Amino acid sequence: MSNLDPRLITKLLPASCRTVYVAYSGGVDSHVLLHLAATGAQLRERIVAVYVNHGLQAAAAAWGEHCRDQCRELGVVFKIVKVDAVARNGEGPEAAAREARYRALNQLLQTDDVLLLAQHRDDQMETLLLQLFRGAGVAGLAGMPVDAAFGCGRMLRPFLDTSKKDICEYALANNLQWVEDPSNQSSDFDRNFLRNQIVPLLKQRWPSLDKTVARSAAHCGEASRMLEDWADSILAELIDPESKSISLVGLSRLAESQRRVVLRKWLARFGLKPPSTAVIKALTEQMSGRRLNASPLQVQIQGYCILGYRQKLFCIPAAALGKFAGNLLWPKPDARLDLGNGYGLARVEASSGIAKAHWDGAEVLVKARAGGEKLKLPGRSGHHCLKKLYQEAGVPPWERDQRPLVYLDGRLAAVAGLWVAEWAWASGATAVYRVVWQAENGFGDSKRR
Structure with missing residues (x-):
């Protein structure tokens, strides 16, 4: 008889917890998790069971209705979310479904919300073995954490130290009704192959395999956290x-x-998935093989470019590296201007910058750099080529052709986000505009100048 207890869940919940979302597929694992959570009167009022319809099974809609009926009996709120789980860009079907599911669940959580997942000790064992077969490092061999940040809230796995056997015993003892996904019997998928054919054979020899492998995952998790802390400090x-x-x-x-x-x-930190050993090796080899004061390399990875300049490495979205080639009129009433290359300009009031008197009475044009432009800066003698100013300020080469130039009545007034010509310059609390150059369309927040 299983000794599962609601305290497995409640002891993990943060004191500030508001809504408790339960990822509910209708299978035995998630049904036991939902049933266990709903047995606590205080917890039941906060539960929202979420069924994610991937659209990959003909019976998916019927399973959703089964889940709705079970939630009605348990007295908990139920929600169906439909996702597009079609594999793209070389993704496997398992990975595509998982990513689609997590994206949908991520969007539900607000601050102080939690998501409960029903993955158990046998799942942890399978995860670690799969990572081992794929050549993962310590972080991969740590398997799944019990508690992790997820969107605006937390993701909790209360069953990670619970066996599949205990979960099934609980389901039978409480006369639970669950659905069986026929795809679980197909060994075409790696996890199913491991679960259906390999693990049973291994357990004949090592009956406590799920416990010992889970213990190894815990050891790797501890080592991984130590490495993470060290890397953060560096x-x-x-x-x-x-x-x-x-x-x-x-x-x-x-x-x-x-x-x-x-x-x-x-x-x-740029949201990239862990790069392969080959990519990291190529990166370190190129770094060590060149002079530090030269541009060391240009490596592409997951839609980003790793670029070197002045003894620094930059990680830039590839889509944000295109030159600005526009010639745009900035409408007078608009405080923002979309440049069409992933960046935009914002006109904000500031204590120093372009005098409003110059701006308000002029035609404002935003142009691409053509080459040979010069600027006289406030407080400095002579006119300076933009090329020299860029070099002096350490502006990376790829950024020089991205930053637009601002002209007032055909006269160069500013380089967006960097300099203002002396003739257009002013300072004062209410008589000045500053032109801010910033990334748009999710290109990050590194260009806020």
């Missing part, structure tokens, strides 16, 4: 907070194994 010293670039000089002082850990952690 990155705090090496990263430029404005450009998010990383110091090549600082990286060169690390051992090669340490450098790989730090580079992976740095790339993760």
Whole structure:
């Protein structure tokens, strides 16, 4: 007889917890999780059971109705979410369905909400074995965490130290009704192949395999957290907070194994998936094979380009590297102007910048850099070529052709986000505009100048 208890769930919930979402597929694992959560009167009022319809099974709609009926009996709120789980760009069907499901669930959570998942100790064992077969490092071999940040809230897995056997015993003892997904019997999928054919054979030899492998995952998790903390402390010293670039000089002082850990952690901060060993190896080899004061490399990864300039590495969305080639009229009433290349301009009031008197009475044109432009800066003698100013300020080469130039009545007044010509310059609390150049369309927040 299973000894599952609602305290498995309640002990994990943060004190500030509001809504408790339960990922509910209708299968035995998620049904037991939902039933266990609903047995607590205080918890039941906060539960929302969520069925994600991937549209991959003919019976998906019927399963959704089954889940609705079960939630009605339990007295909990029920919600169906439909997703597009079609695999794209070389994704496997399992990965595509998982990513679609997590995206949908992520969008539901608000601050102080939690998501409960029914993955158990046998799932953890399968995850670790699959990661091992794929050549994962310590982070991959840590498997799934019990508690993790997820969207605006938390993701909790209360059953990670619970066996499948205990879950099934609970379901039978409580006369639960669940659905069986026939695709679980197909060994075409890696996890099903492992679950249906390999693990039963292994358990004949090692009956406690799920416990011992889960213990290994816990050890790897502890080691992974130590590495994460160490890498965070190193990155705090090496990263430029404005450009998010990383110091090549600082990286060169690390051992090669340490450098790989730090580079992976740095790339993760851009939302990139862990790069392959081959990519990291190519990156470190190119870094060590060139002079630090030269442009060290250009590597493409997951839609980003890793670029080097002045002893720093930059990670830039590839879509944001196109030159600005426009010649745009800035309408007078508009405070913002879309440049059409992933960036935009914003006109804001400031204490110093372009005099409003100049701006308000002029035709404002935004142009691409043509080459040879000069600017006389406030407080400096002579006119300076933009090329020299860019070099002096350490503006990366790829950024120089992205930044637009602002003209008032045909006269160069400013380089967006950097300099204002002396003739257009003014300072004062209410008589000045500043032109801010910033990324649009999700290109990050590194261009806010």
